[in-house]
Amino acid sequence: MPVQAVEDAALIRRSWREPEQFAAVFDRHYDGIHAYADRRLGRSLADDVAAETFLIAFDKREQYDVSRADARPWLFGIASNLIARHHRAEVRQYRALARTGAEEPGEDHADRVASSLDAAAHRKRLAAALAGLSGADRDVLLLVAWAELTSEEAGRALGIPAGTARSRLHRARKRIQAALGRSDDERS
Amino acid sequence: MMNDLETLREAWGQPEPPVAEVRHAARMALLERASGGSAVSASGSTSALAPASLGDVRGPAGLLSRAAVDRRLTPARVARRKWAVRALAVAAVAVVVTAGLTAVQLYDGPTPAAHAQVVLARAADAAQARSFGEPRPDQWIYTETRTWFHKAHDGETVTARTPLESEAETAWRRADGELVAHDRDGKLEIHNLGGNTPKDYATIAALPTDPEALLALFRERTARREAVVERIRERFAGHEAAPNPVSGDEFMFGLLRTLLSDNLVPPEVEATVFRAIALLPGVTVNEAATDPEGRPALAVSLEARGWLRSELFLDPETFAYRGTRETAVRDHTLHNGFFVWRGGESAFSPSPSPTGGRLIEAGAVYRQSTRTAIAVVDEPGQRP
Known part of the structure; x- marks a missing residue:
C-alpha cells in the first residue's frame, strides 16, 4: 500500500463525522495563526483572534473544499476577517512602531531582532508604510510576507480573484519598496 | 540582498509562541464546541490533557526557532517524558496515603456499587492472568474499530428509533507512539501522533499498578483542565x-x-484500570448487556453530565475490551456553536444556537463504538 503524509483536507473530512478530530487541525496550525495575529495586532488580541479562528473554522468545516490539501489559506482567510475587525488597533500599533521602533508594551524585542539589525533599522519605515496602506492591500501583502502564502493562496484566503490579489500585492510592494528606498538614501 | 518581502518578514522577527495556558484554553474551547456537550467518547480523550506546549521547550536564552523545536522535541516525545516523570512521583505519594481504602469499599453490602466492585475485581484478576506478548518499539498495533453516530442538525430531534450512521476504521499505531497510520480508501496515511493520553507502549506499561495511584496520576495530569472546567461552570x-x-x-x-x-x-495495567474504575463512585455493572455488535456483553456504566449513561463493554467471559456507548437517560438539548471568544481576557460566553439546538430524547443512543480486532504486526498496512 502506498504511504503518504496525511493532509489537512483528510483531517477536516474526518472531523465531519468525528468532530473531536478537528483538534488535529488546531494542533498543526494554531501557533502559525497566533504568530501571524501577534505580528499584526500584538499579543493580547492575537490570543482572541487565534482562538476564534478555530471556533469559526470548526463551525464551517463541512463547507471546506477537501480538494484543497493545505488548510492554511482557509484558516488565514478566517483570521484575516477577524483581524480586520481590529483595524484601528492595528494601525495604531504600526504608528507607534513608526515613532519609536518598539511595540507599545515594553516587550523584550532585543532578542528577536538582534539577529537582523538591518531589518530592525528598516522597521520604523516599514511600520509607517503599513499604517498608510489600505486594509485590502495590507491583507494581501502580509499574507504573502508574514503568512508566507502565494499571492494566489492569499486571493483564495480573502475570497478575491487571483488577478486582484496580484495587483493589490504589486501596489503594496511598491509602497514598501519606496519606504525602504528612502531609508537607503538617507543613510548614504 | 534581501527583497522587500524578506525585509518585511525579518523586520518583525518571529513572535514569542503563545502562552501555554492561552493555547490550552483555546483548545478546550474548540473541543467543547466539538463535543457538542457530549460525554467523553473514545476520541474525546483528546481533550484530556494539555498538549505539550512550545513554552515548555524554550531554552532560558530565548527562543529556539520553530523548526528547531519541531526537530528536537515532538509533542509526543515531550508528553511521554512528562508522563514518565509524573508517574513515578505520583505513584510514590498515592500508595502511602490511600492504602486500605479499597478493601473497605469492596464489601459494603449487596448494593449495585458493591456488585460492580466484585465483578470488576474478577475482571482485574482475569486480566492479570492473561498471556501477553510485548510489542517491540518498532512494531505496530493494529486495530479495527467501528463507530456509530448521528448526523443530526440543529432543530432536529434524535430518538431511540433514529437510525445511526456507522463507519469502520483500520489503524496502525507504532508501539513507540510516534506515528499512526489510517487506511483510508485503500491508501495508507501516516501522521505524527499528537494527542495527550499516553499512546506509546513503554509509557502505558510503566503506568502505576496501584489503582489509587493511577487515578491520582490522571487527576494530576488533568488538574489544569479541571480548573478551566470549574471556571466555565461558575461563570455560566x-x-x-x-x-x-x-x-x-x-x-x-x-x-x-x-x-x-x-x-x-x-x-498488570489492564487489571489496574478495572480496579481504578471500581473506585469511582456511581459505577454499576450489568452482566446481561448487549454490545453494539449485538453480542452478549458485560456493561460497566456511569452517568455523565446528568443526562447520559456512559458504558464500557467487556467480553462476559474473558473481560476483554469490546466497546463503548453513550445513551441519553433524560431528554437533553445540545447547543451547537456554543462558545464565543470575548476580547481582552481569555473568557468564554455561551450563546444558545439560534436554531434551537438538537434534542436528544431519553433512550436515544448518542454514540457507540466497538473494537473488532487488535493485534501486533511488523509493518503499517499489514493485517494479522
Missing part, C-alpha cells in the same frame, strides 16, 4: 445554554475507558 451557572463539560469521576471513567480502547494494554 444558570445560563440557558450553560456548558456542562464532563469532569471529575466521570472524566476519569472516560480516560480509563480510552486507555483500554485505544491501546494494547499489558495485563
Whole structure:
C-alpha cells in the first residue's frame, strides 16, 4: 500500500463525522495563526483572534473544499476577517512602531531582532508604510510576507480573484519598496 | 540582498509562541464546541490533557526557532517524558496515603456499587492472568474499530428509533507512539501522533499498578483542565445554554475507558484500570448487556453530565475490551456553536444556537463504538 503524509483536507473530512478530530487541525496550525495575529495586532488580541479562528473554522468545516490539501489559506482567510475587525488597533500599533521602533508594551524585542539589525533599522519605515496602506492591500501583502502564502493562496484566503490579489500585492510592494528606498538614501 | 518581502518578514522577527495556558484554553474551547456537550467518547480523550506546549521547550536564552523545536522535541516525545516523570512521583505519594481504602469499599453490602466492585475485581484478576506478548518499539498495533453516530442538525430531534450512521476504521499505531497510520480508501496515511493520553507502549506499561495511584496520576495530569472546567461552570451557572463539560469521576471513567480502547494494554495495567474504575463512585455493572455488535456483553456504566449513561463493554467471559456507548437517560438539548471568544481576557460566553439546538430524547443512543480486532504486526498496512 502506498504511504503518504496525511493532509489537512483528510483531517477536516474526518472531523465531519468525528468532530473531536478537528483538534488535529488546531494542533498543526494554531501557533502559525497566533504568530501571524501577534505580528499584526500584538499579543493580547492575537490570543482572541487565534482562538476564534478555530471556533469559526470548526463551525464551517463541512463547507471546506477537501480538494484543497493545505488548510492554511482557509484558516488565514478566517483570521484575516477577524483581524480586520481590529483595524484601528492595528494601525495604531504600526504608528507607534513608526515613532519609536518598539511595540507599545515594553516587550523584550532585543532578542528577536538582534539577529537582523538591518531589518530592525528598516522597521520604523516599514511600520509607517503599513499604517498608510489600505486594509485590502495590507491583507494581501502580509499574507504573502508574514503568512508566507502565494499571492494566489492569499486571493483564495480573502475570497478575491487571483488577478486582484496580484495587483493589490504589486501596489503594496511598491509602497514598501519606496519606504525602504528612502531609508537607503538617507543613510548614504 | 534581501527583497522587500524578506525585509518585511525579518523586520518583525518571529513572535514569542503563545502562552501555554492561552493555547490550552483555546483548545478546550474548540473541543467543547466539538463535543457538542457530549460525554467523553473514545476520541474525546483528546481533550484530556494539555498538549505539550512550545513554552515548555524554550531554552532560558530565548527562543529556539520553530523548526528547531519541531526537530528536537515532538509533542509526543515531550508528553511521554512528562508522563514518565509524573508517574513515578505520583505513584510514590498515592500508595502511602490511600492504602486500605479499597478493601473497605469492596464489601459494603449487596448494593449495585458493591456488585460492580466484585465483578470488576474478577475482571482485574482475569486480566492479570492473561498471556501477553510485548510489542517491540518498532512494531505496530493494529486495530479495527467501528463507530456509530448521528448526523443530526440543529432543530432536529434524535430518538431511540433514529437510525445511526456507522463507519469502520483500520489503524496502525507504532508501539513507540510516534506515528499512526489510517487506511483510508485503500491508501495508507501516516501522521505524527499528537494527542495527550499516553499512546506509546513503554509509557502505558510503566503506568502505576496501584489503582489509587493511577487515578491520582490522571487527576494530576488533568488538574489544569479541571480548573478551566470549574471556571466555565461558575461563570455560566444558570445560563440557558450553560456548558456542562464532563469532569471529575466521570472524566476519569472516560480516560480509563480510552486507555483500554485505544491501546494494547499489558495485563498488570489492564487489571489496574478495572480496579481504578471500581473506585469511582456511581459505577454499576450489568452482566446481561448487549454490545453494539449485538453480542452478549458485560456493561460497566456511569452517568455523565446528568443526562447520559456512559458504558464500557467487556467480553462476559474473558473481560476483554469490546466497546463503548453513550445513551441519553433524560431528554437533553445540545447547543451547537456554543462558545464565543470575548476580547481582552481569555473568557468564554455561551450563546444558545439560534436554531434551537438538537434534542436528544431519553433512550436515544448518542454514540457507540466497538473494537473488532487488535493485534501486533511488523509493518503499517499489514493485517494479522
